[in-house]
Amino acid sequence: MLTREELSSERIDQIVADARAAGYHFFLSSAEREASLKEALAGYQPGEDVWVFAYGSLMWNPAFEFADQQPCKVDGWRRSFCFWTPLGRGTPELPGLMLALEGGGECEGIAYRLAPNQVHSELGILWNREMLSGVYKAKWVQTKLRDGRTVTAVTFVVDTAHCQYCGDLPIEKTAHHIAFAEGRRGACRDYLANTAAHARALGIHDPYIEELVTRVGDLRGERVLPSVPPNVEMAGEA
Numbered sequence: 001m002l003t004r005e006e007l008s009s010e011r012i013d014q015i016v017a018d019a020r021a022a023g024y025h026f027f028l029s030s031a032e033r034e035a036s037l038k039e040a041l042a043g044y045q046p047g048e049d050v051w052v053f054a055y056g057s058l059m060w061n062p063a064f065e066f067a068d069q070q071p072c073k074v075d076g077w078r079r080s081f082c083f084w085t086p087l088g089r090g091t092p093e094l095p096g097l098m099l100a101l102e103g104g105g106e107c108e109g110i111a112y113r114l115a116p117n118q119v120h121s122e123l124g125i126l127w128n129r130e131m132l133s134g135v136y137k138a139k140w141v142q143t144k145l146r147d148g149r150t151v152t153a154v155t156f157v158v159d160t161a162h163c164q165y166c167g168d169l170p171i172e173k174t175a176h177h178i179a180f181a182e183g184r185r186g187a188c189r190d191y192l193a194n195t196a197a198h199a200r201a202l203g204i205h206d207p208y209i210e211e212l213v214t215r216v217g218d219l220r221g222e223r224v225l226p227s228v229p230p231n232v233e234m235a236g237e238a
Contacts, residue, residue: 001061001063002057002061002063002129003063004063004064004125006063007063007125007128007129008128009030009124009128012030012033012128012129012132013029013030015027015132016028016029016030016132019087019132019133022087024086024087024133026133026134026162026163026164027132027133027134028131028132028133028134032134033127033128033131034127036127036131036138037123037124037127037131037138039138040123040138040140040154041119041123044119046116047116048116048119049067049113049114049115049116049119050113050114050119050123050154051111051112051113051114051143051151051152051153051154052066052111052112052114052123052126052153052154052155053072053074053109053110053111053141053143053153053154053155054109054110054111054112054155055074055079055099055101055107055108055109055155056079056098056099056191056195057099057191057194057195058110058112059109059110059195059198059199059202060194060195060197060198061194062112063125063129064112064122064123064125064126065118065121065122066112066113066114066118066122067113067114067115067118068112068113069110069111069112069113070110070111070113070145070146070147071108071109071110071111071145071146071202071203071204072108072109072110072111072143072144072145072146072153073106073107073108073109073143073144073146074101074106074107074108074109074141074142074143074144074153074155075106075142075144076103076104076105076106076141077101077102077103077104077105077106077107077141077155077157078101078102078103078104078105078106078107078208079099079101079107079109079206079208079209080099080100080101080102080158080167080208081097081098081099081169081174081178081192081212082097082099082100082102082158082165082166082167082169083097083098083100083135083158083162083164083165083166084096084097084098084164084166085097085098085164085181085183085188086183087183087184088183088184088185089181089182089183089185089186089187089188089191090177090181090182090183090188091181091182091183094177094180094181095177095181096177096178096181096182096183096188096191097166097169097174097177097178097181097188098191099191099195100135100136100156100157100158101139101155101156101157101158102157102158102160102167103157108199108202108204108206109199109202109204110202111143111145111151111153123154130156133162133164134159134162135158135159135162135164135165136156136157136158136159137156137157137158137159138154138155138156139154139155139156139157140152140153140154140155141153141154141155171211171212171215172215174212175212175215175216175219176219178191178192178212178216179215179216179219179220180219180220189216189220192209192212192213192216193213195209196209196210196213
């Protein structure tokens, strides 16, 4: 599980330096991350809340502070394992796959509300986490909360021009990499299993995720049992 301490600018800068030394020159510097955040907040007015839409590991390990959380849905975007990770949950020889949003369909997840006094500090933590390699683009999307409200939330969609992007992989190849790739952050299959567990706890049925859970279990000759996310009880608050 990621912690705030691991997402400090100093720690992230060291990860970027190590990645660049290993030949991954597309990793973003702290100045580039700060510029990206400044651009995303160009329309932000001091005193306003900010909502963040989470659809993958941010659902079960946000690592940033927030004032409120609500199950929600975003139209026009779908959850997809569509970019390679050769370091975190994979290796250069057997890269893992990570989730991003791709255009089309719909996606359910969690919307986190940041109070005005949390916006800059917590988005800074979030940007350190999500904007390491530049494979994500920050995007503001209309988000329907389960209580009936619609808010605009910032989320992370895939940059289809990025070298890590691998959209439209056959489901068999996707399942193979998730089943067997492991890196310094752990096994790719655990990332899938925890995402599936938290989605179910929220009452979300994602056929794409469930098919991958089944296929990964079949490839490994075992039933994939997800660990229970520590805040899974929030499902009852919907």
